[in-house]
Amino acid sequence: MYRPSAVPWSPGAPLGQHLEERGVSRRDFLTFCTEMCAVLGVAQTMIPRVAQALQDIRRPSVIWLQLQECTGCVESVLRTAEPTIGDLVLDVVSLDYNHTLMAGAGHAVEQALQDAMNANKGKYVLVVTGSVPLSEGGIYTMIGGRTAETILREAAAGAAAVVAVGACAHFGSVQSARPNPTGAVGVRDIVKDKPVLVVAGCPPIGDVVTASLVHYLTFGRLPEADSEGRPLFAYGKRIHDQCPRRAHFDAGQYVEVFDDEAARKGWCLYQVGCKGPATFSPCPIFQWNTRTSWPIGAGHPCIGCTERNFWDTMSPFYGRLPGVSGFGIEQKVDAIGAGLAAGALAGIAVHATATVYHQIKRRKATGELPEEASHG
Amino acid sequence: MASVKVVVDPITRIEGHLRIEVQADNGKIANAWASATQFRGIELVMQGRDPRDAWAFTQRICGVCTAVHAIASCRAVEDALGITIPANANIIRNLVHGMQYVQDHVIHFYHLHALDWVDVVSALKADPAAAARLAQSLSPWPNNGEAQLRDVQQRVSKFVASGQLGIFTNGYWGHPAYKLPPEVNLLAVSHYLEALDWQRDVIRLHAIFGGKNPHPNFLVGGMASAINLESTATINAERLTDIADMIKRARRFVEEVYWPDLVAIAGFYKDWGAIGGGVPNFLACGEFPDADVRDLKSLYFPRGIILNRDLSTVHEYDHQKVTEEIHSSWYEYAEAGAALHPWKGETKPKYTGPQPPWSYLQDQQKYSWMKAPRYEGKPMQVGPLARMLVAYAAKHPDVQEMVNATLGTLKVPATALFSTLGRTAARGIETVLIARQMQHWFDQLVERIKNGDTATFTKDKWEPSSWPASAEGYGYLDAPRGALGHWVQISNGQVSRYQCVVPSTWNCSPRDAQGQMGPYESALTDAHPLVDPERPIEILRTIHSFDPCLACGVHVIDATGQTLSEVRIQ
Ligand code: SF4
Numbered sequence: 001m002y003r004p005s006a007v008p009w010s011p012g013a014p015l016g017q018h019l020e021e022r023g024v025s026r027r028d029f030l031t032f033c034t035e036m037c038a039v040l041g042v043a044q045t046m047i048p049r050v051a052q053a054l055q056d057i058r059r060p061s062v063i064w065l066q067l068q069e070c071t072g073c074v075e076s077v078l079r080t081a082e083p084t085i086g087d088l089v090l091d092v093v094s095l096d097y098n099h100t101l102m103a104g105a106g107h108a109v110e111q112a113l114q115d116a117m118n119a120n121k122g123k124y125v126l127v128v129t130g131s132v133p134l135s136e137g138g139i140y141t142m143i144g145g146r147t148a149e150t151i152l153r154e155a156a157a158g159a160a161a162v163v164a165v166g167a168c169a170h171f172g173s174v175q176s177a178r179p180n181p182t183g184a185v186g187v188r189d190i191v192k193d194k195p196v197l198v199v200a201g202c203p204p205i206g207d208v209v210t211a212s213l214v215h216y217l218t219f220g221r222l223p224e225a226d227s228e229g230r231p232l233f234a235y236g237k238r239i240h241d242q243c244p245r246r247a248h249f250d251a252g253q254y255v256e257v258f259d260d261e262a263a264r265k266g267w268c269l270y271q272v273g274c275k276g277p278a279t280f281s282p283c284p285i286f287q288w289n290t291r292t293s294w295p296i297g298a299g300h301p302c303i304g305c306t307e308r309n310f311w312d313t314m315s316p317f318y319g320r321l322p323g324v325s326g327f328g329i330e331q332k333v334d335a336i337g338a339g340l341a342a343g344a345l346a347g348i349a350v351h352a353t354a355t356v357y358h359q360i361k362r363r364k365a366t367g368e369l370p371e372e373a374s375h376g
Numbered sequence: 377m378a379s380v381k382v383v384v385d386p387i388t389r390i391e392g393h394l395r396i397e398v399q400a401d402n403g404k405i406a407n408a409w410a411s412a413t414q415f416r417g418i419e420l421v422m423q424g425r426d427p428r429d430a431w432a433f434t435q436r437i438c439g440v441c442t443a444v445h446a447i448a449s450c451r452a453v454e455d456a457l458g459i460t461i462p463a464n465a466n467i468i469r470n471l472v473h474g475m476q477y478v479q480d481h482v483i484h485f486y487h488l489h490a491l492d493w494v495d496v497v498s499a500l501k502a503d504p505a506a507a508a509r510l511a512q513s514l515s516p517w518p519n520n521g522e523a524q525l526r527d528v529q530q531r532v533s534k535f536v537a538s539g540q541l542g543i544f545t546n547g548y549w550g551h552p553a554y555k556l557p558p559e560v561n562l563l564a565v566s567h568y569l570e571a572l573d574w575q576r577d578v579i580r581l582h583a584i585f586g587g588k589n590p591h592p593n594f595l596v597g598g599m600a601s602a603i604n605l606e607s608t609a610t611i612n613a614e615r616l617t618d619i620a621d622m623i624k625r626a627r628r629f630v631e632e633v634y635w636p637d638l639v640a641i642a643g644f645y646k647d648w649g650a651i652g653g654g655v656p657n658f659l660a661c662g663e664f665p666d667a668d669v670r671d672l673k674s675l676y677f678p679r680g681i682i683l684n685r686d687l688s689t690v691h692e693y694d695h696q697k698v699t700e701e702i703h704s705s706w707y708e709y710a711e712a713g714a715a716l717h718p719w720k721g722e723t724k725p726k727y728t729g730p731q732p733p734w735s736y737l738q739d740q741q742k743y744s745w746m747k748a749p750r751y752e753g754k755p756m757q758v759g760p761l762a763r764m765l766v767a768y769a770a771k772h773p774d775v776q777e778m779v780n781a782t783l784g785t786l787k788v789p790a791t792a793l794f795s796t797l798g799r800t801a802a803r804g805i806e807t808v809l810i811a812r813q814m815q816h817w818f819d820q821l822v823e824r825i826k827n828g829d830t831a832t833f834t835k836d837k838w839e840p841s842s843w844p845a846s847a848e849g850y851g852y853l854d855a856p857r858g859a860l861g862h863w864v865q866i867s868n869g870q871v872s873r874y875q876c877v878v879p880s881t882w883n884c885s886p887r888d889a890q891g892q893m894g895p896y897e898s899a900l901t902d903a904h905p906l907v908d909p910e911r912p913i914e915i916l917r918t919i920h921s922f923d924p925c926l927a928c929g930v931h932v933i934d935a936t937g938q939t940l941s942e943v944r945i946q
Contacts, residue, residue, distance in 0.1 A: 071440050102545075103546075104547050108546035111546060139727045143385065150732070182417055258835065266607055266608070289580045289589055298601045299610065300586070318429070
């Protein structure tokens with residue numbers, strides 16, 4: 001994602017000029033804006049405004065904290081998809097702090113962190129991966145002799161916006177699963193005085209992180225989110241309602257056991273544990289690894305990794321949804337999905353997004369998606 | 377210079393949170409402490425789970441080594457339940473794990489390790505024409521032309537001029553330890569950028585078989601990706617062609633970019649062939665079974681132990697001889713001072729360090745969340761160097777040929793293997809070998825499909841009703857960073873105990889009760905320079921040569937005090 005020696009963005013120069021210097025044509029740029037609008041669920045009439053806003057933005061400082069985590073989220077962002085101009089939008093930020101990539105170490109980078117926070121006070125975007133372990137005064141994650149909680153509070157105080165990336169920053173993820181040995185919590189449990197966008201998933205798709213940042217850079221505010229803090233443009237729909245295998249679900253055509261005849265035909269994975277009906281995620285549309293595939297596309301049921309506490313509420317992963325703890329045995333799959341939808345969206349004015357409508361249309365036209373796939 | 381205390385925390389360009397403290401005298405490191413400062417407790421979370429879910433939980437130990445814990449976990453559960461996976465599934469796992477090696481090692485070299493040797497700022501002084509001539513003498517790679525290199529140089533120059541250095545802020549540019557001519561620096565910077573695009577492409581193999589990367593999906597009993605040449609929703613001819621092309625592109629980059637760069641750069645740093653050797657014992661658990669995982673003779677990288685740098689004998693590896701101690705670790709055992717086999721492992725976290733914020737840990741007896749694994753009481757190095765040494769000593773023809781050729785090209789003695797440079801070179805050697813071996817596995821898979829075998833999953837023991845009341849299993853896997861073991865106990869259909877001993881636990885181990893240092897610490901005190909304590913680039917060189925993965929290394933074992941059934945070693 002971050003390609004520092006790509007033609008750098010000089011301080012003060014608008015993005016439009018910078019892109020030109022990098023050999024990006026006006027046409028490519030508008031195509032990119034159109035795609036981003038589709039992804040973000042912004043009306044087509046807005047494209048000129050998005051293009052103008054994007055052209056005028058200046059290279060903002062991004063500070064990326066890695067707390068109690070596995071680095072999978074950083075790796076995911078390293079795999080962001082084509083068009084490479086998508087990468088560009090990430091690389092044109094000034095990534096002033098990130099453990100995985102920084103050249104210096106020790107106090108040299110801690111100094112860089114302090115300098116970036118001071119120089120851009122109130123203006124930088126804070127990206128956080130990893131949870132915050134609160135037990136025993138925070139001694140389960142310490143960097144430079146300080147606890148994750150101290151570091152997060154300090155960095156959040158001067159941030160213009162906070163983006164919590166991944167399931168750990170969302171709710172604590174695997175280390176917070178029963179019995180949560182270190183008292184791990186998510187970013188929103190610590191940062192309460194400003195909005196925190198949650199790019200959910202274990203890890204999230206790198207392109208969703210990119211698109212969220214594009215939204216912020218374009219409109220100067222975080223995108224609309226559900227009660228979990230997840231941007232509606234990506235997490236507004238259940239996997240089940242966007243799934244190419246949905247026609248098989250509706251027709252009662254199920255994989256009964258892995259590698260059976262149904263599996264070899266690509267039928268629905270509900271009976272082998274698919275959590276798609278209870279999971280809000282853009283996987284079927286964005287797909288993974290430059291749109292190569294996605295979990296259900298590769299024959300494995302969804303494990304619900306964009307949902308809070310999925311390690312406890314969605315497991316056993318191969319158990320059928322009604323048997324999942326937290327749901328009544330008798331409840332039907334659609335009722336569960338609807339219940340979750342209502343819960344996740346409670347209190348939120350439904351965002352008028354034609355989420356990924358254009359992509360769905362395109363994919364339907366090429367036969368990748370059955371007609372039912374766009375029903376929400 | 378008098379003795380100084382130096383702290384490097386955070387160590388960057390690694391996975392996880394690592395702190396290094398050293399004492400340096402007159403430009404040499406006299407003493408060192410490696411401290412893991414994060415603890416997550418995932419094995420504790422495993423208690424009471426469905427063993428078929430274990431791969432997903434343990435996979436989240438690490439998002440860099442993203443396939444390795446999942447495969448080790450599946451193998452452990454399959455071992456416990458007596459499951460033999462179909463041959464196709466074994467081949468697919470080899471392909472997935474093999475691509476993990478290749479992609480991960482290249483990322484490590486360019487994005488995590490290179491900046492220890494490559495001065496980005498010096499690349500500005502290069503003559504692009506001379507750099508292109510040099511590059512073309514090393515490799516036929518098409519992107520090494522003068523125009524391309526000039527382009528890269530201009531980008532770097534504008535970037536530096538911008539004053540916003542981002543991730544390059546406060547790097548150790550201009551440090552006298554940087555020895556490369558500007559032209560080599562420029563070439564390396566150019567490939568740093570190319571490797572970013574390359575890694576994103578070749579790892580798509582994981583998405584085809586596992587749906588995504590990081591954290592692709594696996595399945596106890598095989599793989600979930602069904603094969604059907606007549607369907608668009610499965611592994612079909614189109615998918616196989618895509619994979620074949622990825623394998624070719626992966627190999628080409630390794631042979632024409634990574635390996636020539638590594639050898640060229642190593643040529644300027646031969647003195648590092650006598651620095652940072654450290655612990656003289658090496659352990660490889662073996663990897664890439666050609667047939668069933670239990671058939672150790674079919675492993676591409678053999679299993680074994682080297683003691684005291686003696687390559688005349690490969691000792692047998694017996695996992696019963698592995699123990700873990702906590703003399704210097706923030707845990708307590710029921711029996712103080714015990715050295716416990718993983719099957720008997722306990723983990724009760726007990727932090728006794730100073731309350732944060734604190735300045736030093738080196739005056740503490742206990743100073744890390746990492747335990748101290750020992751083999752017959754000895755610390756061991758694991759990883760590419762251990763694997764290459766074991767294979768070399770076992771007369772593995774491919775490894776012998778590559779190692780001998782490399783020593784010849786660099787004109788260094790065999791003792792140079794036992795060093796910081798040796799670890800970095802061994803990683804490159806095995807990457808070349810695996811990049812080539814990928815084609816063999818791919819051909820195997822295609823041949824089987826041609827012959828009508830498309831099975832990817834064994835369903836016999838899928839249902840818990842077919843399981844014994846209690847069972848236990850061991851899953852080994854020699855991961856990119858070294859020997860990994862998962863141990864599982866299952867009772868009444870649930871995980872009753874889960875245990876991992878992980879590469880970075882071996883390498884980042886703290887001192888044991890005998891005062892024996894772990895490999896990081898020992899390497900940092902083995903003829904090791906530190907010229908400028910303010911800019912500790914030499915420490916980064918040696919630590920990065922191990923490719924640390926701290927999230928993997930820190931693990932917690934059963935802390936519930938439950939009485940568990942007696943363990944049978946298989
Ligand atoms: S249950 Fe899963 S596989 Fe089936 S249609 Fe829904 S999301 Fe797709």
